[in-house]
Structures are given as structure tokens and as C-alpha cells.
Amino acid sequence: EPEVTQTPSHQVTQMGQEVILRCVPISNHLYFYWYRQILGQKVEFLVSFYNNEISEKSEIFDDQFSVERPDGSNFTLKIRSTKLEDSAMYFCASSYLTGGQPQHFGDGTRLSIL
């Protein structure tokens, strides 16, 4: 069964540094998402991406965050200048359509900011 893959599984970064989290969505999917989960808290939506542009973003997704689909297979989340509070699990997801269609999630990247 096709799956969403994320790399790296764990990223340790110094505060203030840039970090790029990578995702390979399911190949025929058209919609791409990032979510995050701070330890012990709920899964929170960050951003959705369709047709090479952001379709929706949350208040968390400020100017420090950006997303890109640099080629036909990868989908990346960049945090420009990391803060301690960016430490969390980051999940990538993809779906063929939106609305009633399910989203398929990767197993996440654990981001630790020192």
C-alpha cells in the first residue's frame, strides 16, 4: 500500500538556525498538508497546499514558515529561524481530493530545538 514518507525521523537544531523537513506524499495525490503535535498536546493544522500554492494556513504558520514542492515528488516545510517552542512532531499528509476524502499521514519528524 502506498504511504507518505518523511525524513529525517529526528532533527536536532540550534535555536535560530534554519531547518527543512522533507516529505514524499503518495504519488497521485493532489493536496498536501503539514501538521504539528507538541508533546502531550493535540495535533494542530499548519498549512495545506494545492496546485503549487497555499490553500489554507493556520495562525501558527507565520512568516517564519514556508512550504515548497520543488519537484514532482517532494513537499518541504522550512522554518527560517527556529525557536524553542517549535520543538514538536511534524506530520506531513496528502490526499487525492479534499472534502470527504481521507488524508494519509507520514510517521513524522521529531524536531528538537536546543
Add this chain to the structure above:
Amino acid sequence: DAKTTQPNSMESNEEEPVHLPCNHSTISGTDYIHWYRQLPSQGPEYVIHGLTSNVNNRMASLAIAEDRKSSTLILHRATLRDAAVYYCILRAMNSGGSNYKLTFGKGTLLTVNP
């Protein structure tokens, strides 16, 4: 997304059926009922979804009340691997607009006893 209410936790014994309830009294006619689960240290996993009729798949069954104000996820024979947080989420049928994100609540933590 309309609000859902789930018990914080439930407990089951291995190989017994589990019924996980969800109340969604403000559901609209175009909302699908989705269930996801999150196993420890993994990303959310799609389980099942439905609109009005009961649904079955290889993972579970979804029983939807006639007035659609509640639903029940049924695991027919719980295994230790089913121990997870289960989320009930409403999703509007239509694509586009602001209908991209999944809004996760706290879900129900299911413990399965051997």
C-alpha cells in the same frame, strides 16, 4: 468544522468488541463523519468515514445514528495493536473553500488489556 464530543478514555479486553462513541449534535447535512487513530509514536491513521449509512471496512465498522447526531466506531475484536487515541472528526463534503484542514480534538485513549 463542527464540534465532536468523545470520552477521554476507554478500556477493553483483547479479542472483545469495542464500541467507541462520538456525539456531534451540530452536524450539518453535508458533513462526513471521519475516524482516525494515532498509535504511540506514529502519525494519525485514517480508519473509516461515512455520511448516513453504516460502513464497514477491513479495520472497523461505523454505525451512524438515524438523526446523525452521534456515531459509534466498532472494532469487532480488539487486539493489543488497536491501543491508540481515536479521533472522531467532521468534514464538509464539498472540496475547496476553507475545507482543507482536519481539526483534531483530544480523542479517546483506548487501552486494550491482554
